[in-house]
Amino acid sequence: MTDPRDADFGTLSDLIRGHAAANPGGTAFVVGDERIDWADLDARLDAVAGALQARGVERGDRVAVCAGTSIAYASLFLATLRAGACIAPIAPSSTPTQIAAMVADSGAKLFFTDPSTVADPVAVPVLDLGDDAWIGSHAFTPVAVGPRDAFNIIYSSGTTGTPKGIVHDHAMRWQHIAAGWKLGYDRASVTLLSTPLYSNTTMASFLPGVAGGGTVVMMPKFDAAAYLALAAEHRMTHTMLVPVQYRRIMALPDFDSFDLSSTVCKFATSAPFPAALKADVLARWPGGLIEYFGMTEGGGLCVLIAHQHPDKLHTVGRPAPGHEMRVLGDDGRELPPGEVGEIVGHSTATMRGYHNQPGKTAEAQWIAPDGRVFMRTGDVGRIDADGFLTLMDRKKDxxxxxxxxxxxxxxxxxxxxxxxxxxxxxxxxxxxxxxxxxxxxxxxxxxxxxxxxxxxxxxxxxxxxxxxxxxxxxxxxxxxxxxxxxxxxxxxx
The missing domain is CATH 3.30.300.30 (ANL, C-terminal domain)
Structure with missing residues (x-):
């Protein structure tokens, strides 16, 4: 049988099917006292995908969900993909008007919620994510999915205005999965996540964790002490945290009493990560530390392998293989190393565009003299002589x-x-x-x-x-x- 890690493209659904066959009793997800093994997860995905199809969901359709983290949420996410549809996760912290607007913008056929969701009325059926009665018993019809099929619509935070729907396809997500295999996500890995499932930050570890076939432990709400207890209990190997979470964890007086020796690699993204805090994490927390700088929209990605470059902790690293970053002046021309300007990035891992907003998509792009498309990050920074990027600020700030x-x-x-x-x-x-x-x-x-x-x-x-x-x-x-x-x-x- 061909190893999926050698393939140019595959689907997450097929990988899950393989894990269920090879390791049926292995734990797939843990959320609080709930857990599900790979065989039961695979069977649940068939049942949920069949129920979606019975309600008219076809290849290319969208399904929206606005809820807290749970096994039911993770299962709906993955079953939507198995049905050939596109998942549109929405933040419960959005306003009721914003939630309804995002559901409408996505064009979702169904909208799943839980008690944490407060939304204005929507024009599509609303289903209770926590009540399995809607699933029933329906045969699942397998669906072939291609690289350019939409995988998800991730909505921007909305902190600067109306959220925009960022469309990722299966090809882009496969690149993220393939990158994860090189970082040790496998059937022995235990991934601990404490950020919500609607966030692209979470996806950066959730998808490789699932694809690797190990165990993914998810916290519905972050608490620094509870996080460390779970990390020690489950022998966590991989985790994704945002900088403020690292700060709260490292500030705990009893941090050093927790056994974190199983840690293979920790990741960080989404916000500025102070150099002094990175140094503290490196000094006191076993395992590697990798910081990502990029956008949900894709384009260029910078990676700082902090444990290999302790003298570059003030930076966000260098472009990942196959990625390119440039710095532009106010006139839109590229600046030399050391000069401060707007950061733009290019790679094949780029969104298809903002959903229903071609004008906004064009505004987010910079076209290089050779015709290649770079994404504008909205950040200001400079690239040093070694190719490491130092961030200054958001351009608007x-x-x-x-x-x-x-x-x-x-x-x-x-x-x-x-x-x-x-x-x-x-x-x-x-x-x-x-x-x-x-x-x-x-x-x-x-x-x-x-x-x-x-x-x-x-x-x-x-x-x-x-x-x-x-x-x-x-x-x-x-x-x-x-x-x-x-x-x-x-x-x-």
Whole structure:
């Protein structure tokens, strides 16, 4: 039998079928007290896919789901793919109006929810994900799926406006799966995930974990102490965490008491990962540490293999094989190494486009002189002489004060050095004198005059106009600081 790892293309559904035959009693998923083995998972996928077909779902159709993490959710996700359809996972944290708008935009034939979902009325049947009565007993008719068939529609976070549907096809997802085999995802692997299943961050480890045929342990809600207990109990080998989760885990006083010696590799993405925090993880947590920088839309991907490059922890690494990153000036021309500009990336692992929004798709692209399409990341950074990319900030977050460019990350790095500062975020606010001026929002361990301390260490054009002490920084479900909320709150006050 041909090893699927040698194939140019395959499907996740076929891989699951193979795991069920080779390792029927092996545990596939664990969520809380629930678990399911590979044989039962494969049979459930047939039953759910058959039920979807009985309700009119055909190859190329869409199925939407908005719910918390569960085995039923993971099964629906995979069964939708088995039926040849495209899954559209939606964040329960979205507003009721946004949820209904995303369901409509996806063109879903069915919409699955659980009690956590609060949505405006939709024009398609709504089914309770937690009630298996809808499944019934229906024969499943196998469906052939090709590389260009849609795999999923992932909706952007919506933190900058109306969420856009990002369409990935099976070919792009197969590339992610194939990359996972090189990182040790196999039938002996145990993947621990604590971010939600609607997030592309989660998919970066969920899909390789399932494809490898090991065990995937999922947490419906993240808690640092509970995470470490699960990691030790299940002998976790692989995990994906966002930087704020690493910070909370490493800050636990009893972190060193947990046995994490089974760890093969830890991954991080989705938000800035401070160099000092990376160093702490490397020093105290066994196994490798790999940071990814890229977009849900695809394009270029940078990879920092932190345990191999401890002198480059301030960067997000170099382009992955087959990926290319460039830095553009304001005139749209490529800049040389060391110059700061907008980052664009190219690879074959790129979205098909924004669903129903060809204009937005075109806006997100930069066409190189040779005709190749690069995706605009919206981030500002520079590439050093060794090819490593250093991020400065989101382009929209850059502050222009008195004609000078101020990068919030530079100011946040200074604030982080203050012993009383737990975390900080800097945003630009309107100024009659300067156009914009920087304001810092900080979480403190104890009272301190952070503004005076920081301004003594900042350049004249960088000095903080104000420092606001807050209990916590507003964050998305995957840990991104919601700077727009900080700006809006300042403006309202």
């Amino acid at each position: 850059m502050i222009i004060s008195g004609g000078f460019n101020i990068y919030p990350s530079d100011l946040e790095a200074v604030l982080a050095e203050h012993p009383a500062v737990v975390e900080a975020a800097v945003v630009g606010v309107p100024s009659d004198d300067w156009g914009e001026t920087p304001v810092a929002f900080v979480v403190l361990r104890e009272a301190a005059d952070v503004k005076a301390w920081a301004n003594e260490r900042l350049g004249k054009t960088q000095r903080l106009h104000a420092v606001e002490v807050v209990d916590a920084l507003p964050r998305s479900a995957i840990g991104k600081v919601l700077k727009r909320e900080l700006r809006d709150g300042w403006a309202a006050a």
